[in-house]
Amino acid sequence: MLPCRSIKGHCLNLLWRQKACISSLQSKNVVIRKSEKLKNKPRLEELVFGKFFSDHMLVCDYDDNDGGWKAPQILPFGDFHLSPAITSLHYAIQCFEGMKAYRTSENDIRLFRPDKNVQRMQRTADKLTLPAFDGEEFLKLLKQLLQIDSEWVPHSQEASLYVRPTFISTDPVIGVKHPSKARLFVITGPVGPYYEQKGTELFNSVKLLADPKFVRAWEGGIGAYKAGGNYAPTIQIQREALKRGCQQVLWLYGEDRQMTEAGTMNFFIYWINSDGEKELITAPLDSGLILPGVTRQSVLDMTREWDEFKVTERMVTMPEFMEAANSDRIIEVFGCGTACMIAPIHSILYEGQDIDVPTMTSGAKLSKKLFENLSAIQTGKVEHPWSVSIYN
CATH class of the missing domain: 3.20.10.10 (D-amino Acid Aminotransferase, subunit A, domain 2)
Structure with missing residues (x-):
């Protein structure tokens, strides 16, 4: 057992590290690499929930052994290169959120209570021992992503852009322990109604x-x-x-x-x-x-x-x-x-x-x-x- 002075010092060190990691996820440090070839957008009548994805994604990597949060990136939508040993695949150290962006009649794009989704993700991440992050900075990054892919928000109030923030452990280690590496990322895609519409009803039961x-x-x-x-x-x-x-x-x-x-x-x-x-x-x-x-x-x-x-x-x-x-x-x-x-x-x-x-x-x-x-x-x-x- 650590002596009282050591325990106090250890706790202060953990608090300092957590604060440092939170402050290191900074929207001002974002690196943006836009796609050289944009995808064709589906027609409104083609929209199926979760099938189509926008041109770009947000990726934020964390490494506890290398300074915490790295510079966030907005990149062309694409596959990840990850070790098959990462603990999110083996032990479900993973969480996600579901949000939507809507286009107004004045061509503005709105999110609905996004602070609540970010707070819930922070709470779940803490439960899974994923690293802490600054919610306000993450929301700024999310807005930047949506601004870049704004044309993917349907020009119809019958549809929306689904926003999927996801947080995974990327520790390439077989073993049940709290992760030292993680990836927080966001993908988006246009969606229609979740349940298939029949007839002219506002929604189906x-x-x-x-x-x-x-x-x-x-x-x-x-x-x-x-x-x-x-x-x-x-x-x-x-x-x-x-x-x-x-x-x-x-x-x-x-x-x-x-x-x-x-x-x-x-x-x-x-x-x-x-x-x-x-x-x-x-x-x-x-x-x-x-x-x-x-x-x-x-x-x-x-x-x-x-x-x-x-x-x-x-x-x-x-x-x-x-x-x-x-x-x-x-x-x-x-x-x-x-x-x-x-x-x-x-x-x-x-x-x-x-x-x-x-x-x-x-x-x-x-x-x-x-x-x-x-x-x-x-x-x-x-x-x-x-x-x-x-x-x-």
């Missing part, structure tokens, strides 16, 4: 599979962090949902079958509660089961500002939901997230029984109002502090 044997997250785990390792185990279960005629999975937890999330979305219920009040309700963050979604927080902030009904964060169990459904107290159910924004839910398959949810038959009035209000902010139709220009 989805059906959920609720099976208690499938668990996404657990107390004391990392379900509240946007780590890549949270997602791979859900793919096989998503395939099972599709086999049963459902588009997504409603993740239940515990013996009381708490309703936590829907696929990769946060989950909301709008109902008449047992006291006869209209109430919008979603699972709280204190359990550690729920990802703190930016759209989730925006829905809570917006509806609380409206003050039209009660807004509550607490767990709802499947038996409680069933009782409300049987009593005709459910008004709407929807999921929300960056990719889909608002996804109304029309049915839940639970223990072999289809539970009809009256979201669409009742007109999905709240879902549509939220979708329209959030869209208006994102696309600059309504000026709001949540909408941030890439040129500021």
Whole structure:
């Protein structure tokens, strides 16, 4: 054991190193190498989520043994040359974010609450022991990337540019330990709606599979962090949902079958509660089961500002939901997230029984109002502090 004086000196040294590393990610040091051959951009009707990528990417490398953060680079989009031994490939020391850039009618380009995404990535990086970085400097770099690839932001408010920041360990070492090398990078690409649109509806509703044997997250785990390792185990279960005629999975937890999330979305219920009040309700963050979604927080902030009904964060169990459904107290159910924004839910398959949810038959009035209000902010139709220009 180190003596007290040594422990104090060691802690001060760690704090100094962390501060030094944070300050060394500087947007003013960015090196820009533009692509010599620009790609053809897809037509609006060709856009499929996650298929097309823009001309450039942002790359920020870190090496704990060589001064911390290197000069960030904006480079032509392309493959990485990495060792097959890097620990992100073996131990899932990796996290990511999902953001969107929108074009306004005045040809400005806006991000939606990007500070929240950066803060969440910093929080996840800390959980995975990836190196700390200056969020404001990273956001400046992200804006520079978007300015260079601004023409990739669709000239339509029916589409957007998806922005994918990713943070990986690049330590070429087989061994479970905190990384000394890492890469923070951003790729972007134009996208249309996350769920396939049918007809002229504003958006299409989805059906959920609720099976208690499938668990996404657990107390004391990392379900509240946007780590890549949270997602791979859900793919096989998503395939099972599709086999049963459902588009997504409603993740239940515990013996009381708490309703936590829907696929990769946060989950909301709008109902008449047992006291006869209209109430919008979603699972709280204190359990550690729920990802703190930016759209989730925006829905809570917006509806609380409206003050039209009660807004509550607490767990709802499947038996409680069933009782409300049987009593005709459910008004709407929807999921929300960056990719889909608002996804109304029309049915839940639970223990072999289809539970009809009256979201669409009742007109999905709240879902549509939220979708329209959030869209208006994102696309600059309504000026709001949540909408941030890439040129500021």
